[in-house]
Amino acid sequence: MKQSWVDQLNAAGVPKCTEVRKGVACFCLESQNLLDSVRKILELEYYLQDVSASDFQEGYLLTYHFAHFEEPGQAVFRVLISHEHPQVPSISSFYQGAIWHEQECTDFYGIEFTGHPDLKPLLLVPEENLCPLRKDARSKKSFLDIFPDCKLVEAPPPPESEENAGGQESPEEKASKKKGSGKSKVQKEDDETAQDSGQA
Amino acid sequence: MLHYAHEQLQGDYYTRAFQAGAQEDTLIINMGPQHPSTHGVLRIILELHGEYILRAEPVLGYVHRMQEKMGEVKTYPQYLANMGRVDYLHALAWNWAYVRAVEQLLELEVPERAEYVRVITCELNRITSHLLWWGAYLLDLGAFTPIMYGFADRERAMDLLQIITGSRLTYCYYTFGGVTADLTPQFIDGTKDFCKYMRTRLPMYKDLVTDNMILRHRVDDIGIISVDMARRYGVTGPNLRGSGVEHDLRRNTPYSIYDRFDFEIPAYEECDALARYLVRMDEMEQSISIIEQAIQSLPEGPVMPPKMPKVIKPPKGEAYGEVEGARGVIGIHVISDGTATPYRIKLRAPSFSNLSLFAEVSKGILLADAVSILGSLDLVIPEIDR
């Protein structure tokens, strides 16, 4: 049988993923690993669907959606960055389509994408720095509350910037990893479902 | 005599930023925001060397409405009305993407008949969208008559959609769990007639325009989008299929009941504007075939699930509703925090990604060809700006 797309993603050396929903594989990354993973997923010939940010208590959550032209399934990269240092490396050197998506995130949240060719306002007026999608403290919700399959880990002491942390794998995923098996139970079961994925 | 302040003569923010990188002895012009070939308020700053484009930069945001912020202040059903306004040409696909995302969150089962109704209406809407594109693209290229034929036929399809949705353009027809109104016999008979009628019209379009020598010269070998470029920019839809990739969500990850129909995914390998043109012309034919099959096997039954929650309060979590629209993959990412309003809504507009490659694809081409490329990308500006 052909390798399932989740296995392919894992075999390519992108940090381990969890299949959060049918047909959706989620990678919780730290911002220093992002470029490496994006390079690998480009080698796997995934295309960029979108880049979006959202505001949580723990920080800004950047979500990158990738999908494949031939294979089913969607790969999601999640990167959590702190409110104090909203910086993340730009993926526009790999995916030029991300240039506009990242500019849009900067418009809406004021996130800085390091290495972006031209981070000027895209959709909003250039004269003002509005950041309209930032939430006030009262309406902010906890990231962990909404995504219970993720957990925060203490970031290794970063060289210069102190990004908070990326979410990590679900408990059962972690357990299977400890046993030393490359593929987790969860993913194996999903091999069949991945073929006709997308329909929930 | 008018007097301008010095800053006004310098142009606005984007012009100044663009001028900073200009070479000597080049001409910088604004194409748009009120240019007939941009079909809306899209502005492109061009640096020209003679008739050749050295550099192009689209400037967006003229019809930006902050749809994503609206999503965070409205309740789930209230936001339905916004969906028809994102892409007014294929409004039902956006309706569908949003209700799919929320249905995934709610884990709602859609009745079988409602799925058929959705397929029929969405495909009919796709035909109207392609017909308008067809007319408008040829209008850009200097052929005035085709838009008259295109509109006359589109009018028929819109009359049909009006019978059940009540509107002609900004539909708000799908709802969580089903559709708001059932098909009427008048609609079904009218659609059958329309399909027959369109089958006679498409060969006429071919004779009138597709085979036309003048059109061929305007579109052949213009605007090459390689598969690699499409991947890097996230190009989807007919633009991608014009680059020789048979990617269509209706086939790749068959949502709803698309796996029950027998249809082709038209794809051409030339990667140019002609290929994209032919993909859309073939797609109309396939849509007609899907509609005919769906009407043939339309089951009886309700169009709404028997038990609907009174207040739509999806559980915590996220969902990504994907639909193949007339312009590409429409994606709506909804994050729910368990309340009646979404926590975050991200709209993935296909035109946004499709236009983003314009800066790269337009390097070194003639200005007149830029119009042809823009038209062949089938842009809808409100969808780009959202």
Place this chain on the structure above:
Amino acid sequence: MTMIKKTPKQSTLQGIKSLFVGLKVTGRNFVMPQITTHYPRKEVSNLATYRGHVDLVPKEDDPMTSKCILCGQCAKACPSNCIELVIRKEEVEPPPDEEAQPDSGSKEEATAKSAPKKKKVKRILDAFMLNYNLCSLCGQCVQTCPVDSLEFSTNSYLAGFTREEFIFDLLERMRNKQKASSSG
């Protein structure tokens, strides 16, 4: 099943022939009957299915009152807040007139608090204001109405010079319509 096709290429001769084929199509259409409608003299035939602004539905037994039970669901469901219910409270004598207001105030919290125990408070719809300037014709009000007291009008010829002309009192509209239909 599907194949990636090649775009058909054309020789110059075929190209020149295509011009004549196109001309033939144009010629055929030239002698076809006109398909457009000359508006003020003729009307298009599809107006009956047009979904315009909402209208109140009268009761079957009493055409001068609407089916509305004053629950306010439509006003809450509206995305652009264009519906406003003007409600008058009237105290009625202990044997209350049940048929006029069957559901009077059972849902509304405001009246539940203020209602005096001995006298029943009857809530009467004075006006049902629709600000059509803001309406986006989404139909949420019609869908949420529990008693189907709202319907779409097919009024497509709306025009006016001021915004105030588009703030309708639907109750008055309904009564005028009923009067007109009963007298005429």
